[in-house]
Amino acid sequence: MSRLVCWISFAIHSLDSLALLITSHVQVSTASFFNLFFIDTLYHCEKIRMEATPDYLYSSGTPHKIKLSLPNVKLIFILREPVYRLISWYKFAKQKEYIPQDISFDNYVNQQLINDNFDHENTYTYMRSLEQGRYSVYLKPYFDLFGSDRIYVYFYEELSRNPKSVLEKICGFAGIDPSFYGDYLFKVYNPSKAVKNWWFHRNYEQFLKSMRQYTQDKPIHKVLRKIRRSLDPIYLRLNVQPQEKVSISPAIKNALTKYYKQEVTALEELLGRSVPWELWN
Numbered sequence: 001m002s003r004l005v006c007w008i009s010f011a012i013h014s015l016d017s018l019a020l021l022i023t024s025h026v027q028v029s030t031a032s033f034f035n036l037f038f039i040d041t042l043y044h045c046e047k048i049r050m051e052a053t054p055d056y057l058y059s060s061g062t063p064h065k066i067k068l069s070l071p072n073v074k075l076i077f078i079l080r081e082p083v084y085r086l087i088s089w090y091k092f093a094k095q096k097e098y099i100p101q102d103i104s105f106d107n108y109v110n111q112q113l114i115n116d117n118f119d120h121e122n123t124y125t126y127m128r129s130l131e132q133g134r135y136s137v138y139l140k141p142y143f144d145l146f147g148s149d150r151i152y153v154y155f156y157e158e159l160s161r162n163p164k165s166v167l168e169k170i171c172g173f174a175g176i177d178p179s180f181y182g183d184y185l186f187k188v189y190n191p192s193k194a195v196k197n198w199w200f201h202r203n204y205e206q207f208l209k210s211m212r213q214y215t216q217d218k219p220i221h222k223v224l225r226k227i228r229r230s231l232d233p234i235y236l237r238l239n240v241q242p243q244e245k246v247s248i249s250p251a252i253k254n255a256l257t258k259y260y261k262q263e264v265t266a267l268e269e270l271l272g273r274s275v276p277w278e279l280w281n
Contacts (some may be wrong), residue, residue, distance in 0.1 A: 055125055058132055063141040073150070075142060076170060079267075080156035081277040082133030082260050087246050089129035097202075098126045106252045113255060130259070136266040143270065157276050200239050 056062050066073060080088070090108050093099045099108065112130035125132075132138070142151060152173045159166045163186045171178035208228065215221040268274055 058125075058128070058138055060141075063145050067145045073146075074152070074174060075146065075150065076152045076154070076173065077135075077139065077142075078154050078156055078159060079135050079275075082135070082263070083256050085133055085156075086129050086256070089126060090246065093126040093129075096126075096205075098124070105246045106249050109252050109256065113259070133260060134263045136263060136270045139267075139270060153271055155276050197239055204235060204239075 086109070087105065090099075090105050093108075094101055094103070109130060112127060115127075116131060139151075139153070152170065154166055154169070164181050164184065167181045167184075168178035171180070211224055211228075212221075215224055264275060264277065
């Protein structure tokens, strides 16, 4: 197989569920952000190298830097309906204690509506989640630089309904064997959760972060990931409870509809197809 670097990126907040599905493929191997730009010298075409860290995709200089370092890269964007993505960010930000536990969703959105952070790249990502749902603005530079033949855009909603079909199409785009997912058992990874004991949660998260930092470029990394998948269910049973339903006022619903209405039209024009978001149809 000829050398191919496949950069998998996400414009959704679904954590690593798709990354886990793709990296489970025998022809795919992960690359850390640090060694991503040295792939051509570090690796030799036995596998497709995948990197999945979405935050820097929003920086204005990133497309040109990727083009300069990896001119033949392929990019895959999985987009989620922007309001549901915003709700997901709100839950995740509370889970990580980025925002106060008592802040309401309405307040979270209002703070971003009042201080629209579209031109402020130094603003914390969790307070840019509203404007980062303007996918067309961020996707257009990638289409301009790489062309549509090197970019594959799919939707989270389609992935949720039929993951096997989506994964097979991604395999076709990346040039790897789609039959790997023929009898694959699809699971839900990293669902949003409400924490019972924050001290326990912080220490568990810090432990995982430290392990990733120290082992991400070492052979033992994949072994530890498998161990973590066994430990996570135990942790979830001990320290997680059902999450409260997010309440959204009619005023905020109307504000969000108005905020994203033009974006949906712009995205459809960029992609040349309709989006599967019934809220806007």
